[in-house]
Amino acid sequence: MELSDPDYAQGPEALEMLQDLELLELTEEVKGLAEVLVREKLMPFPCVSGDAIHVAAATIHKMDYILTWNIQHLANPNKRAHLAMVCLRLGLIAPQIITPDLLMEAK
16 A cells, blocks of 8 residues: 555554545455556556556545646646546446545535
8 A cells, every 4th residue: 555655754643544444355356447548558567566556446446536736647648548448448437536635626
């Protein structure tokens, strides 16, 4: 988990905020979608951790949003349309990937 990385300064505080949340199961379907996302060059390698598995889990578990500050690989406007197309081809609906500040503006 990225938040448990000792180099991530806000890790302990962020992990504490998340301790009561339900975790999404990393099923074979999630792992398979993560592989597709890497193969389609939507997400960087490796497909078993990081961005690819996060997006795959949120997609398979039908989450509405992924909140992130990662503009390069996740909340990248150029990748949103590509993700939507890949998901559509697979009969899935892509979650909206946005930064927390944009979610607050939408309210």
